[in-house]
Amino acid sequence: xxxxxxxxxxxxxxxxxxxxxxxxxxxxxxxxxxxxxxxxxxxxxxxxxxxxxxxxxxxxxxxxxxxxxxxxxxxxxxxxxxxxxxxxxxxxxxxxxxxxxxxxxxxxxxxxxxxxxxxxxxxxxxxxxxxxxxxxxxxxxxxxxxxxxxxxxxxxxxxxxxxxxxxxxxxxxxxxxxxxxxxxxxxxxxxxxxxxxxxxxxxxxxxxxxxxxxxxxxxxxxxxxxxxxxxxxxxxxxxxxxxxxxxxxxxxxxxxxxxxxxxxxxxxxxxxxxxxxxxxxxxxxxxxxxxxxxxxxxxxxxxxxxxxxxxxxxxxxxxxxxxx
Numbered sequence: 001x002x003x004x005x006x007x008x009x010x011x012x013x014x015x016x017x018x019x020x021x022x023x024x025x026x027x028x029x030x031x032x033x034x035x036x037x038x039x040x041x042x043x044x045x046x047x048x049x050x051x052x053x054x055x056x057x058x059x060x061x062x063x064x065x066x067x068x069x070x071x072x073x074x075x076x077x078x079x080x081x082x083x084x085x086x087x088x089x090x091x092x093x094x095x096x097x098x099x100x101x102x103x104x105x106x107x108x109x110x111x112x113x114x115x116x117x118x119x120x121x122x123x124x125x126x127x128x129x130x131x132x133x134x135x136x137x138x139x140x141x142x143x144x145x146x147x148x149x150x151x152x153x154x155x156x157x158x159x160x161x162x163x164x165x166x167x168x169x170x171x172x173x174x175x176x177x178x179x180x181x182x183x184x185x186x187x188x189x190x191x192x193x194x195x196x197x198x199x200x201x202x203x204x205x206x207x208x209x210x211x212x213x214x215x216x217x218x219x220x221x222x223x224x225x226x227x228x229x230x231x232x233x234x235x236x237x238x239x240x241x242x243x244x245x246x247x248x249x250x251x252x253x254x255x256x257x258x259x260x261x262x263x264x265x266x267x268x269x270x271x272x273x274x275x276x277x278x279x280x281x282x283x284x285x286x287x288x289x290x291x292x293x294x295x296x297x298x299x300x301x302x303x304x305x306x307x308x309x310x311x312x313x314x315x316x317x318x319x320x321x322x323x324x
């Protein structure tokens with residue numbers, strides 16, 4: 001079968017190539033899935049470049065989320081059946097077939113198409129788990145940057161049903177209109193000189209109790225500057241920089257606390273009943289249309305360089321998918 005492989009860490013569009021590899025075999029508690037669509041996430045590319053929290057042994061495969069059809073079952077698997085549609089995470093998902101833990105896969109109902117199923121788990125689960133961790137009350141405000149990214153859009157959509165207010169920051173004025181077209185309002189572009197005034201207009205001067213930083217660099221300081229005294233800032237990602245800049249005054253004198261959130265660590269730690277509730281809510285809202293997972297473009301595995309270019313393009317409004 002064919003899979004995307006890299007033999008060294010570096011620029012993903014240069015290092016990833018399709019190679020022939022042996023068909024996978026499911027071990028105890030595992031299944032083999034025939035991939036029908038796979039999502040490209042920022043963390044996938046950071047892993048290939050060697051800049052993520054997980055470093056695979058080389059030569060390595062790539063990709064962490066896909067949807068497909070169960071092709072074979074390993075010993076002891078009783079929760080899935082051959083021929084069943086599933087979605088979920090498994091390292092090495094950018095391949096015609098991949099092995100995954102049966103317990104980590106989610107059955108996909110017929111109402112959800114492959115384009116949605118390919119991105120049903122990683123970003124929605126991270127966004128919802130993040131929102132649960134923040135534990136904001138109805139009527140409270142959350143401010144987040146990278147509001148146009150997958151997680152930013154999902155946090156805003158999940159929060160709506162809970163009555164939690166979300167203010168989004170984007171770096172381009174055009175991004176405000178793009179999100180409005182997707183039904184997401186309360187968004188401010190930081191390329192405007194008066195963006196902080198616009199924030200105050202939207203919130204009515206109410207204190208912003210929580211912040212989510214997915215950008216890093218100077219964007220962290222921008223976010224800190226609009227949070228209320230005693231607020232809580234969660235560092236989620238580094239789309240702009242893995243270093244962050246901010247004033248110690250915000251921490252020392254205004255009592256803002258800072259922590260980090262990594263879905264790859266938090267999600268496996270969930271109790272089984274909490275995990276079931278989380279994915280139950282995701283599937284319910286995907287079927288009802290309360291959350292929308294748009295797709296920008298699709299590429300075959302052999303078009304990985306073009307797919308990465310599409311992923312990196314400014315103004316992208318949906319996920320880029322890979323197909324066999």
